[in-house]
Amino acid sequence: MKKNLPMKLAREVLQGNVRAAARLIRYVEDELPSAIEELKVLYPYTGKAYIIGITGSPGSGKSTLVDVLIDAFRKKSKTVGVIAVDPSSPFSGGAILGDRIRMQRHAIDEGVFIRSLATRGWHGGLSKATASVIHVMDAMGRDFILVETVGAGQAEVDIMDFAHTSIVTLVPGTGDWVQTLKAGILEIADIFVVNKADKEGANALKVELQTMLHMNAHSSEAWKPRIFLTEAINNKGIDGLVEGIYQHREFLFASGKYDAHAKEKGRLELIEVLRSSLTDRILQIASRDDYLDRVIDDLANRRTDPYSAASNIIKRVLREGIF
């Protein structure tokens, strides 16, 4: 009898092999079934990396900030993984990747591993894909993993759930903190970065943020979000920011919140995996004999409704006993 070979790719990833990791991440993006088998092998070795999420409106200098943070961690002899969660567009392609060009100076440094993750086709599965790529980099032995999001919407908030420290970047004089407020991402921030702090209004923005944080009364055991002024492009204020990240990490460990966080991440990922595997499987079965197409016809002609149709599909699949 033929036995499954132990997963070669996973073993190479565990040895820190960058090319193997890159290939596995491609398999994850392509949703190959073998990717799951590899990830199963890797999972026991994960949970060691420290995850930092960076979000904020476009143009707030997130990529530049990530770029200088890489330098700062490398100076401390820490290895770094970067995941740029990047909505792609048939129109854009090169233009967006251009943002990443600055980071290419790290290309010859084996201690820095950068991957973009496109949202195209994911429609909600993005946080599952991000979690998988985090596992790959974690299993590679990266000390810090920076997850940078391009936009600032609900999808980004969901992704920030996986970060130990969530950083929200803002720029003075753009009114983009109102935008960030609207997207509901201000309350997920452990650290605020007022970037491009040489611009007029940087201190005013800091005061606004402080007032707003004060309004949101924290209990005494809670972390009090900190605010840092930086000029990422001139490498100014970065040491303070890194210090702030380390302080937040200390806080998580000392307060026991680090363990609570690990559980919460596990719960969120489990639900995502359950959700997508259940839906995929049931749609696959319901598609047999054009059953699904007929249901969709009935919906369009108002012969049924989505709630009754969904419940009929579930009943049919269970009756056929094919799960």
Place this chain on the structure above:
Amino acid sequence: MKKNLPMKLAREVLQGNVRAAARLIRYVEDELPSAIEELKVLYPYTGKAYIIGITGSPGSGKSTLVDVLIDAFRKKSKTVGVIAVDPSSPFSGGAILGDRIRMQRHAIDEGVFIRSLATRGWHGGLSKATASVIHVMDAMGRDFILVETVGAGQAEVDIMDFAHTSIVTLVPGTGDWVQTLKAGILEIADIFVVNKADKEGANALKVELQTMLHMNAHSSEAWKPRIFLTEAINNKGIDGLVEGIYQHREFLFASGKYDAHAKEKGRLELIEVLRSSLTDRILQIASRDDYLDRVIDDLANRRTDPYSAASNIIKRVLREGIF
């Protein structure tokens, strides 16, 4: 034997009762099981309203545009429903609702029904909720339903799937079309509105958009996205925009795409309903006897992985035969 009474709320909604519709929408937001029963009654009477989606970056004047579009449709004696999909924040509350104040002048007009839909707590279920609220307004007999999103991210793109005509708003000189491009929403636009067209760069932005649309070669049968310059706040350019919306509607009917669209909407909503009902039900069953908590503990301690755990949960639920 006690028989279920026919759904009173649904019958009132079908008579165009605004208070009944408002109450049902609250039930939808609160995810009350009775809301589904009411929606089942309403569904056969839906599919008549024309849905217009309006998205674009914050500050591009979407609310003002919606406000003047309401006027334009009312002048044509059409009834209007407006759904403002509004991410809420514990910090914001009133500030965001302030945006809606301009629209309150329509409050005494029975032909205008405006509701905000908050994203708080939905985490991905937003498009299902939006679809439900569209059904309520559709069943009320509204001729046009305007769905306005606050941000411009993946969640917003998903919501635009429900619109017959998708409008993307842009403002000259803000570089926000680059942001919109990044969010991948440019290619969903049937109509572009360059709002605040009195600002410098309006024509340049129009030319940029035209060039970009030209690059994205359309087949000869496809709709060619149109670009309109408006100053919503001064009610300028709105007649042309409304004309453009009517032309797009004519195109959908003449090309048979209107029916294809109805099917696609049905399919999307069915999948959303399947996804959430499956996940809710299985999590509910898995939570018995603290089973789920123990699995989450095992995940945190790396005694299992999310993929094996998900498949074990499904097997357990099926073995117990409780679906």
